[in-house]
Amino acid sequence: MRGEIFTLLLATWPCLQALFIVKSEQDSYDGELREAVRMGCRFSDIPSVLHISVIWQRIKPPPEVEVFRLDKGVENLNITSKQFQGRVRLLREELEKFRAVIELSQLRLNDSGTYQCLVIHDEADYKQTKLTVSAPYKAIKKSVRRLNEKEVELSCQSQGLPLADVTWSDGKLREPLLTNRSKSSHTTNSDGVFVVTSRLSVSENTNNYSCSYITNDGKPNQIATFVIPDEIPEESKGATGYIAITVIVLLCLGLFCTFLILRKRKKGQTGSDMRSIECESPGEDLTVPLTDQKTSMSACSPSLQG
Numbered sequence: 048m049r050g051e052i053f054t055l056l057l058a059t060w061p062c063l064q065a066l067f068i069v070k071s072e073q074d075s076y077d078g079e080l081r082e083a084v085r086m087g088c089r090f091s092d093i094p095s096v097l098h099i100s101v102i103w104q105r106i107k108p109p110p111e112v113e114v115f116r117l118d119k120g121v122e123n124l125n126i127t128s129k130q131f132q133g134r135v136r137l138l139r140e141e142l143e144k145f146r147a148v149i150e151l152s153q154l155r156l157n158d159s160g161t162y163q164c165l166v167i168h169d170e171a172d173y174k175q176t177k178l179t180v181s182a183p184y185k186a187i188k189k190s191v192r193r194l195n196e197k198e199v200e201l202s203c204q205s206q207g208l209p210l211a212d213v214t215w216s217d218g219k220l221r222e223p224l225l226t227n228r229s230k231s232s233h234t235t236n237s238d239g240v241f242v243v244t245s246r247l248s249v250s251e252n253t254n255n256y257s258c259s260y261i262t263n264d265g266k267p268n269q270i271a272t273f274v275i276p277d278e279i280p281e282e283s284k285g286a287t288g289y290i291a292i293t294v295i296v297l298l299c300l301g302l303f304c305t306f307l308i309l310r311k312r313k314k315g316q317t318g319s320d321m322r323s324i325e326c327e328s329p330g331e332d333l334t335v336p337l338t339d340q341k342t343s344m345s346a347c348s349p350s351l352q353g
């Protein structure tokens with residue numbers, strides 16, 4: 048009797064465990080422009096993942112596009128949408144842990160959307176997740192340029208989204224005054240993000256100035272500080288530059304003159320040398336270039352030996 052119950056249980060067991068379930072590991076993912084992101088879904092434990100199929104699609108915004116496809120254990124990149132070609136891979140080692148994880152690299156702003164992970168192994172199930180690619184402002188590039196004897200121009204540049212306001216302050220917190228005196232402008236680059244530049248002319252008196260990039264999306268502000276006059280490019284640097292250029296020009300002139308003198312002397316020599324190697328064509332022009340002279344020499348030498 049017990050044995051019978053046991054066989055009955057064994058027979059019904061596959062039905063009891065039949066549910067093959069896929070779960071999203073996260074409801075949403077955040078990625079940064081040009082960086083990479085890993086998105087994963089988890090599926091029910093199965094005896095072997097060798098012949099599993101995994102299909103990642105982006106279903107929103109329309110049209111639906113294929114991001115990655117593993118057909119019964121074989122990658123099929125033929126169907127991958129152009130937009131994702133060469134930028135997506137499946138982390139194979141994670142399959143063993145019943146996870147279907149893709150890594151999407153070189154993120155673009157328009158990769159944002161809703162993605163669907165479909166896993167097929169006898170049965171199939173799928174789940175969705177969202178990806179948002181943002182472009183927070185990166186570390187500010189700053190530069191200092193001398194305008195005249197008393198003034199320098201400070202300049203800050205950074206890129207990101209959304210459009211940032213740039214404010215300036217100094218040690219005495221004169222923000223509106225300074226910001227009103229600054230000039231800010233922006234362009235859009237090929238990634239579709241704003242390149243924001245702001246310039247401020249200041250006297251070279253001792254002070255610290257900061258430019259701040261402020262956006263209204265809750266991302267931390269970027270700030271760069273100039274310590275004046277420490278960061279003013281040294282004038283002597285400019286002077287050394289000029290000296291270096293002068294030296295180079297003089298050297299070149301000297302070389303050129305030497306070359307001319309040598310050439311003149313060589314020409315005189317060539318005249319006398321040529322007389323001794325005039326063998327096959329006595330009428331040839333005596334002012335052949337030095338290289339030609341060599342070849343004519345070697346052409347003549349066998350006959351001279353013989």
Ligand SMILES: *[C@@H]1O[C@H](CO)[C@@H](O)[C@H](O)[C@H]1NC(C)=O
Pocket residue numbers: 121122123124125
């Ligand atoms: C991909 O396409 C090539 C040629 O179009 C074909 O030979 C190959 O079998 C395809 N690969 C798969 C996995 O379908």
Ligand SMILES: *[C@@H]1O[C@H](CO)[C@@H](O)[C@H](O)[C@H]1NC(C)=O
Pocket residue numbers: 223224227
């Ligand atoms: C700065 O400019 C704004 C408008 O451009 C003006 O309302 C404000 O009064 C100015 N602030 C100072 C301190 O000049």
Ligand SMILES: *[C@@H]1O[C@H](CO)[C@@H](O)[C@H](O)[C@H]1NC(C)=O
Pocket residue numbers: 130155156157237238239
């Ligand atoms: C997505 O943005 C890139 C630029 O970052 C562009 O080259 C590409 O054409 C865009 N793709 C679509 C489908 O709009």
Ligand SMILES: *[C@@H]1O[C@H](CO)[C@@H](O)[C@H](O)[C@H]1NC(C)=O
Pocket residue numbers: 218253254255274
């Ligand atoms: C400028 O900053 C430096 C370093 O942060 C500090 O030592 C110096 O006192 C500051 N100078 C002024 C005028 O605020």
